[in-house]
Amino acid sequence: QVQLVESGGGSVQSGGSLRLSCAASGYTNRRDCMGWLRQAPGKDREGVAHIHNNGFTRYRDSVAGRFIISQDNAKNTLYLQMNSLKPEDTAMYYCAVGVPYGGDGGGCAYNYWGQGTQVTVSS
Numbered sequence: 001q002v003q004l005v006e007s008g009g010g011s012v013q014s015g016g017s018l019r020l021s022c023a024a025s026g027y028t029n030r031r032d033c034m035g036w037l038r039q040a041p042g043k044d045r046e047g048v049a050h051i052h053n054n055g056f057t058r059y060r061d062s063v064a065g066r067f068i069i070s071q072d073n074a075k076n077t078l079y080l081q082m083n084s085l086k087p088e089d090t091a092m093y094y095c096a097v098g099v100p101y102g103g104d105g106g107g108c109a110y111n112y113w114g115q116g117t118q119v120t121v122s123s
Helices: none
Strands: 004-005 010-013 018-026 033-041 045-051 057-059 067-072 077-080 091-101 106-112 117-122
Touching: 004 091, 004 106, 010 018, 018 033, 018 057, 018 117, 033 067, 033 106, 045 077, 045 106, 057 067
Parallel strands: 010 117
Antiparallel strands: 004 018, 018 077, 033 045, 033 091, 045 057, 067 077, 091 106, 091 117
8 A cells, every 4th residue: 555654844934945755655666656736725736746757857837946856766755845935835735656647758647645744934
């Protein structure tokens, strides 16, 4: 059974940084993709960034250039380095694993999610 446990959330001021981690277990398909999603109060869950097993990454426009997604396959851990944080980045952040689609440069269809870690950015 796949388990995803996020950590690293917290409260920071605008312009600050946080690094989220996601420890994955029971996840053995190295062809899968992993990513981060977020959900702010009253809003739909949205994709933030994802990474394929070949290292391909994709970011939503609002975080490109500020966030960096990476993974350590030896530790089965996914990371999200968040820099220059803005109040609009405030949300619950979720780690997820899924199946890539669309070939090279395509997306990631998620089928497992973690419980989330809260990120709050104050102005």
